[in-house]
Amino acid sequence: MVARPLSAKDRNAVKRLHAQGKSRNDIARAIKRSPSTVSKLAAEQGLTFDRAPQVEAATAVRKADLAARRAQFAERLQDIAEREADKMSAPTLYWEWGGKDHKYAEKTAAEPIPGDRRSIMSIIATAVDRSIKLVPPRDDAGAESRSVIGDLIAGLATDYAARHGGPPPEPEEPEAADDDAP
Structure with a gap:
C-alpha cells in the first residue's frame, strides 16, 4: 500500500484543528492520517502538542478539590x-x-x-x-506569620539594594540620656 502524499490541505487542517485545541490523536482521526504524520506536519509549522500547562492546572484544581x-x-x-x-x-x-x-x-x-x-x-x-x-492541626500558626514577615523584610531589603546599589543601612542606636542633666 502506497502512502498518500502530504498536501497543503493536510497542513491547513492540522493548523486549524490544532488552533481549536484538538489533540494529536483527534487530528489524526479527523484527517485520516497517522499520529506520527500529524506530529511531523505540526512540527513543520512550529506547533506542539505540549499540554503540560493545562495538565498542571488541572492537577492543581483536582488537588484543591x-x-x-x-x-x-x-x-x-x-x-x-x-x-x-x-x-x-x-x-x-x-x-x-x-x-x-x-x-x-x-x-x-x-x-x-x-x-x-x-x-x-x-x-x-x-x-x-x-x-x-x-487535616492535621497547625501547631504553630505564628511560625507561618513570622515566615511571611521575614519574606516581606527580605523582599524589601532586596528591592532597596537593587535601587540603591547596596544593603540598607543598619539602624542607629538612640543616644543614651545624660543622667547628670538638670
Missing part, C-alpha cells in the same frame, strides 16, 4: 466523635429478650456500662485520629 473534600470529611468525623462523646454520660436503654418464657425486658441506666463506654471511647478515638490524619 480533594483537599476541600478531605476537610469536609474530617469535619464529619469530628461531628461523629462529638456525638459519641455526648453518649458517654447520657441515659442508656438496655433491653433483653429471652428467658424460658421469651419475655422482653428493658431498663434505662443513668449512663452506659463500662464495656459500652469502652466501645464509645474507641469510636471517638478512631474518628478523631482519622480526622487529624485527613
